[in-house]
Amino acid sequence: MPIRLKLTLWYSGILAFVLIILSGSVYAFLYHNTYNEMKGKLQKQGQNLGQQIVQNSVFDPGRLQLDRSSYLQDEYYIQIYNYRTDDGQRSAGLVQRNLLFPYEKDAGKVTEARFVKTSVSGNPFYIYEVPIQATSTQQTVGLLQVGLFVGAQENLLQQLRTILVFSSIMGLLLAFSVGLIMARQALRPIEIVIQAAEQIDKGSDLRMRIAWDGPSDELGRLTDTLNGMLGRMERAYNELDEAYDAQRRFVSDASHELRTPLTTIRGNIDLLEKMWTPALEAEAGRSEPVSEQEALRQEMSRESMRDIGDEARRMSRLVNDLLALARADAGFVMEKKPIELLPLLDDVVRRAALLPRTAQWRPGDLSALEGIGVHGNADYLRQLMFIFIENAFKYTPEGFVRLEATLSGGQAGILIRDTGLGMSPEQIPHIFERFYRADESRGVTSGTGLGLSIAKWIIDEHGGSVEVHTSPGAGTTFTVWLPVAFSVPAI
Template sequence: MSIRLRLTLWYSGLLTVTLILLGGAIYFFTYMNSYGEVKNWLEDGYKQLIAESRGGWDGQIYLNALTNTSIQSELYVQVVNKTAGFVFDKTTNMTVRQLSFPLPDKVDKKQPVYRNVTVKGYPFMLCELALLDRDNNVWVVQIGAFTGSQADYLYDLRTILIIASLAAVLIAFTTGLFLARKALRPIENVIQASRKIATGSDLSYRIPRETPNDEIGKLTDTLNGMLERLETAYNELDDAYHSQRRFVSDASHELRTPLTTIRGNIELLERMWRPALDGDNPSAVLSEVEAAREEMSREAMRDISEEATRMSRLVNDLLSLARADAGIVMDKSNLDLLPIVEDVCRRAQHLPRKAEWIVNDFAILEGVQVYGSADYLRQLLFIFIENAFKYTPSGTVEVSAVCREDRAGIMIRDTGIGMNREEVPKIFERFYRADISRGKTAGTGLGLSIAKWIIDEHNGFVEVMTREGEGSTFTVWLPVAFSRHADSVIMEGMDRRPI
């Protein structure tokens, strides 16, 4: 928030508080004055009624008191037999308008009680007075005055005060913003330059020198010098970053061919040595020295093959990340999601694993299309499935389909080692591996980073539910381009096929 806006808000807030206090005081005194007159009017009415019923109180005396036209024309009077709990009688103006005051809950026998009520949408102020007759029965006289004019007057006053206060605050805010902008105009260029630096759009921008050699002028010179140094450093870093990115991409491409060749030769050697080493009686053909030598050669070839496989996987991961950093756009089209998921699940059963592989029914994905790349979607699902196999030394790994509104989800649930809550936000970082699994499982820590990039490119997201020692559930959500189903639900517990 700028200083100009902050100053304007400060004194606008102070003005608002002042107007609220002033308007509240005006409204309070007007309210007390208006309803004070009604209260005095009611007080005169009940005093007059008491004077006319002097000498006792009963129904007949009350009826005689009601015949007084001054009371009947100005006020609304209702008498309640509190002891019996019924309305004894009321004035003619109440009978004609079919009005009836609510019965009192509690009354004071020493002094009248005032309260505001609403009868059939009409506001009244009541004065309730408790009297005793000769038989000690409690009679409650309810004298009411119509306060509609006072309510309308106070409503109009309240509306005027609110509108006037809002208008005053708005005018003061606009005027103050203009004056503050005019007073702080010399540093406007500094603010614009800072914004350009923050966005990184143009580091060649320099602040115009329009002020004399005062504090703002010196600040402008200092910032221009800083901008020049920042531009030079940024250009050097940008060149180094592009060079590094080209190196990673080129190195990945160059390493793929020799690694493939190494793996092919190792596999060839293994096929050549296998007949001799796997014979029915190798000791009869080879001497002990030759057998030991060939066993060592076999172990060496196995190690080379494993390392070559690991390096090949690492190079492929680095190549994918290099493509992501380079901003490569995937070739996408509308794809049927069901064949892709079924193909991945079919091929996943041949992956190295110790857990039971459970594939649920994917009928819910029938007719569902997504906009994306088939190859990258397969790679995405393989990453999560391989990850589940890797961290599930025993138990089950289960895959199922989910459809909700305009998204389709693939759920991979395992009963492996799980994670704690602190690890979840970091699992998609490059080279990050949970402490609980270091040294126990092989990997580079790049798989989930690649998966996150693929998900982002497909405008999807992933939900993670995990508990340490109980397993994890990853749900990959993809936007649906087309679906034959109007409504879909989670398919659980249907046609599970353990493999």
Template sequence: MSIRLRLTLWYSGLLAITLLVFGVSVYLFVNWNTYNDLKVMLKKQSSQVNVNASLLMLKDRDILNLRLNGESRLLDKDTFVQLVNYHEKVIDQSPNLSQLGVKISYPDEKSKPEEGYYKRVIEVGKTKYDLLTYQRLIPSPISDGQIVGLLQVGVLTYNEDKYLSGLRNTLISYSILIVIIAFTVGMLIARQALRPIGRVIDATQQIEKGSDLSMRIPSEGPKDEVGVLVDTLNSMLSRLETAYNELDDAYKAQRRFVSDASHELRTPLTTIRGNIDLLEKMWSRAKESGESMGTDGLMLTTDHWQMSSEAMSDIAAESRRMSTLVGDLLALARADAGYVMEKEQLQLLPLTEEVVRRAQLLPRTAEWQMGDLSKLVGVPVYGNYDYLQQLLFIFIENAFKYTSSGHVELSSVRTATYVGWRIQDTGIGMDPDEIPHIFDRFYRADESRGVTVGTGLGLSIAKWILDEHGGSVEVVTLENEGSTFTIWLPIDFSERDDSSIIVETDPNLS
């Protein structure tokens, strides 16, 4: 059963109960009021009917004479009067009742009748009529407490019964009609009110069948409960779409990551395996030619020694490259696993000076320049010493890699709450559109593939280290004009037990 039908049945049932209570109340009130007027009239009529009572003394017995006074006024021609003489067992009736030739039933004398209102039925011909009577007891004229007669004043309730019957039928008919109309209208209103829910069902079914999370439910009408539901579902669909797209992008990035990692690892392995095969062939040929050096060893020619030396050099270089790649992958795996760095309050200037000294030994073709580092004096940060050094080395090595001529310069920067470094080079630069992607794993500009060596993981690791330290990086670059990376770290103003560092104020603070 649909919710529309259930709601309509509930409200129709409630309306039917309300109409039933209302109809019964109206009917009972009108019924009571109608018969109460008749009862008042009958009692008044009974009081206006005079009964003449006399006792005739005869030799053999006494005769009680009860008769209606002819001067009694009847208020209505439909009012019937009957006088019962218990003593003489005779009945005196009003002319309108005697003309009908019927008697009003009455209680026996032995049943101890009481005054009050009673419903009777009289039969005229083959037709029965309801008669409302008021009976009054007639006491004995000579003996107190003895009842000798009964006066009955009655009126036909045909018109009242017909009126009440019509009222009852009208109330029932109109109640049924109103319930039917209310049910029909309620179905239409419920259908209109629940139409947004129908759209919700249609949209969710289409999403279920086609997985189209971009679909939205049309929002129409007032912002009632259904409107709030539609808005909530649209918001949920938007978030699901975003999460789905992010998961899809993450899945694609993961596949690309695995593919690139496999490619990067396969290249040095291929080189190592090729050189090992070469060495094995050289030793095998030398052994077959009989060039021996005593009984325990082989003597190689000069060319063989040169080729062996080159192969060993290639193996060593590729081994170092694989070690670096595996280290980078381990660092990223730690980042994905939620690795928490051990941090402490430290000074940036000694750390930077050590990096500058070691950077001079890196392989490079560009000139290495050290700019103004005074803004690092006395400025503490909260971080990990080794990882911050690795962060700075990544950007410096990256600058050396893409700068074949010109220079690479390191300088310091500072604001009221942040401090850091600026690494500026005069290298090949990059397209500004590539900036959002340079921190992706294994991403390298197409122009640099095959021109410069590298795995494309350095900046991803640098981004992770920056995020762990609450820092950020700004990039300004232009193709063939070089790049500038500005690294920001938050200054640590907290007082720590393991440090007594005094922050100096730099007059050149920018």
């Protein structure tokens, strides 16, 4: 729920409470003021008439009567009920209108004077009832009822209720509408701040600032604070970006610089191996026995050259990987052209059979990609396939590795399956991170942890995606999806 609506509802709720209290107070004041005035008049009249009845009935206890002039009063409506004779008398107003006040027929229940508000044939009356008691026995022998017609007062109170309810509702609706408009106007600067912040977030341009030309109130101070924070973030980001650029240049330059000496080292080692191998074979073919010390020296020389050669090749792979990632970080754009996938994969299958491995190489069905082509770089796509295949051989000490293909919804799928070590679900989100290697494989297999990072970069550059299905001890399946650019109809 928006803040402006919450504020408006709070204001409206408070106003509604105030209006209810105020309206109720006004109505209660007028109601009690009106009826208190009538109470005084009725009580005074009732006491006078009660004394008159007692005086007129002294010599005739069986009758309860008033002076005739009392019955002719226009303002008051008088009724007397005699419990002894079970009859009553009414004033002229009641007789003319043919009205009869309701009364308590059980004399034992009428013990004290009281006020009663009632309606007789749709006419509202306010009645003061006075019990008439015999002077000798103090028993209730009759009931005097003096009433006033309160139709005008009730109409006035009804109109007052209508006016108060209607005005309260209209005032509440008006206050809600005005409050909503005012809250919107008051919070509009916050909307401006939010929109500017969203533009900065979406555009990733920290040079933008939030424009504010209003007063230096809380929102003005908030805008100044945000602009200051953006300035500090821009400086920090620029410093980090410069440091990152320097790091990328260093990695790229170091990779370039290291390739030359490593190439020289590998060339010299290969030359030494070629020179030593015939010499050692010739030495072995001589009839003269070789001393144990000489044999040990020759064996150590061969092992040293093999170790140097292996480490040089490993360093070359690492440098090449770092150079590839440095190019990726620098925004290197591959040269792409239309490529048919099936001939490329056939070449990969042929070369993969020559890789060192302990698992079996079982190429699967690739016919689904016959005539299917993508827009890409053939060299990088081969590198992509060999990264996954070499990884599969590396982590599959026994079993097999299979390469398959499928086609689905305009996407060419290349599956690399193995029956190797597998991975846990917690490791999958990290396998494409640089230098990440699963804990179970550290120390068991060699590698730098850069291959899958390069593979992910190649996939992204080709607009593709990759899926991973794995479980510990059950092997892993990588599915590389590449968008189909064209298809050649079969002849």
